[in-house]
Amino acid sequence: MKTAKTKKSEESAEQKIIEAARKLFTEKSFDAVKTRDIANEAGINLALLNYYFRSKEKLFEIVMQENMQKFFQSIVGIINDEETTIREKVELLVNRYIDMLLNSPELPIFVMSNIKSSTRTQFQGRFRDSFLMKQVQKAIKKGKMPDMNPVNFMLNVVSLTIFPFIGKPMIKNSHNMDDKQFLELIEERRTLVPKWIDAMMKVK
Amino acid sequence: MKTAKTKKSEESAEQKIIEAARKLFTEKSFDAVKTRDIANEAGINLALLNYYFRSKEKLFEIVMQENMQKFFQSIVGIINDEETTIREKVELLVNRYIDMLLNSPELPIFVMSNIKSSTRTQFQGRFRDSFLMKQVQKAIKKGKMPDMNPVNFMLNVVSLTIFPFIGKPMIKNSHNMDDKQFLELIEERRTLVPKWIDAMMKVK
DNA sequence: GTCTATAACCTGATAGAC
DNA sequence: GTCTATCAGGTTATAGAC
Numbered sequence: 001m002k003t004a005k006t007k008k009s010e011e012s013a014e015q016k017i018i019e020a021a022r023k024l025f026t027e028k029s030f031d032a033v034k035t036r037d038i039a040n041e042a043g044i045n046l047a048l049l050n051y052y053f054r055s056k057e058k059l060f061e062i063v064m065q066e067n068m069q070k071f072f073q074s075i076v077g078i079i080n081d082e083e084t085t086i087r088e089k090v091e092l093l094v095n096r097y098i099d100m101l102l103n104s105p106e107l108p109i110f111v112m113s114n115i116k117s118s119t120r121t122q123f124q125g126r127f128r129d130s131f132l133m134k135q136v137q138k139a140i141k142k143g144k145m146p147d148m149n150p151v152n153f154m155l156n157v158v159s160l161t162i163f164p165f166i167g168k169p170m171i172k173n174s175h176n177m178d179d180k181q182f183l184e185l186i187e188e189r190r191t192l193v194p195k196w197i198d199a200m201m202k203v204k
Numbered sequence: 205m206k207t208a209k210t211k212k213s214e215e216s217a218e219q220k221i222i223e224a225a226r227k228l229f230t231e232k233s234f235d236a237v238k239t240r241d242i243a244n245e246a247g248i249n250l251a252l253l254n255y256y257f258r259s260k261e262k263l264f265e266i267v268m269q270e271n272m273q274k275f276f277q278s279i280v281g282i283i284n285d286e287e288t289t290i291r292e293k294v295e296l297l298v299n300r301y302i303d304m305l306l307n308s309p310e311l312p313i314f315v316m317s318n319i320k321s322s323t324r325t326q327f328q329g330r331f332r333d334s335f336l337m338k339q340v341q342k343a344i345k346k347g348k349m350p351d352m353n354p355v356n357f358m359l360n361v362v363s364l365t366i367f368p369f370i371g372k373p374m375i376k377n378s379h380n381m382d383d384k385q386f387l388e389l390i391e392e393r394r395t396l397v398p399k400w401i402d403a404m405m406k407v408k
Numbered sequence: 409g410t411c412t413a414t415a416a417c418c419t420g421a422t423a424g425a426c
Numbered sequence: 427g428t429c430t431a432t433c434a435g436g437t438t439a440t441a442g443a444c
Binding site for chain 1: 410411413
């Protein structure tokens with residue numbers, strides 16, 4: 001063990017830095033976050049940050065990696081389950097994403113803003129090669145879904161589930177809603193989105 | 205007139221600066237954009253930027269204003285038209301947004317990232333008080349739509365139309381698509397989204 | 409491992425010549 | 427109006443003491 005640990009809520013300095021970095025990088029842009037902010041948030045000194053991680057970029061890469069993981073990993077199991085139906089997968093996906101995003105509402109914008117700059121091969125083809133895609137293609141072939149690019153199916157699920165979190169400030173502003181009302185809106189969608197997806201797939 | 209203009213593609217320095225700023229601020233964060241970048245992009249000197257606009261913040265405010273305008277203004281007319289049906293409004297909205305976003309794909313992330321920091325009263329209640337909202341509320345009361353928060357209707361239209369542009373890098377990456385395929389996907393949605401919205405509203 | 413001090417560089421803004 | 431030169435302060439990263 002590198003560092004002595006007392007049992008109570010004592011993390012290693014290294015871990016405290018990573019957590020501070022994750023918090024700040026997830027809610028603000030790379031350039032908006034200053035290394036001093038991270039050091040302060042972690043309760044350690046600026047020099048220590050460079051001792052553990054060689055540079056701001058290196059630290060950001062770690063946070064990026066963790067956030068991408070968090071965003072994608074949790075659904076890989078769902079979309080590749082060969083035992084569940086399309087409808088069941090949609091329900092699982094919607095619930096999984098809503099639960100995650102209620103805890104980390106800033107995650108989508110982070111992912112969408114930073115997916116370009118890295119992880120180019122990390123999740124490449126991960127959706128395309130999933131079992132869900134095969135199910136959707138089969139459903140289209142059988143005429144049980146509109147004759148369309150199957151990507152549109154997954155895109156609809158993701159759009160209806162994730163966009164409300166990305167657009168939260170806009171929604172609250174343009175409809176004069178408070179946080180409680182927004183939460184009720186999301187909970188309503190938890191049950192409605194799967195039904196909607198079902199209905200959408202019946203158009204010819 | 206403040207500055208002499210030759211007729212051919214000669215804009216005032218002031219305008220060139222604004223356009224350079226819009227380009228850069230729209231595709232990168234406030235802190236990621238350096239005033240020197242803007243000056244270079246505009247083909248003028250750094251000092252001139254501060255001569256016309258007192259500070260980086262002032263210049264950003266102008267760009268923000270223009271982008272918010274561009275994002276919201278174009279739909280105000282559509283959602284307040286008392287002559288068109290809900291279905292017609294949806295078709296108009298989808299087409300208007302897709303056309304706009306094909307030209308300015310970075311606009312949604314800019315708007316969603318910056319709507320907090322300003323324009324708090326700019327578009328407040330603009331959706332809530334629209335004629336479309338009244339139509340939707342009436343449809344719900346008549347049982348022609350699911351018994352839900354009417355905000356969910358507008359939110360579905362916006363989600364299905366705008367999210368694909370926000371998620372473009374993710375979609376291209378996880379489905380191994382190129383730009384041409386992405387464009388075809390969007391064009392397919394242009395006709396499908398209104399049909400889908402129609403079908404969604406028939407669930408009980 | 410952790411700190412203070414500081415080097416080396418970057419960035420927004422201004423002074424002053426033309 | 428437009429430029430060059432430069433200032434003042436901030437920012438990342440490192441040197442060196444403990």
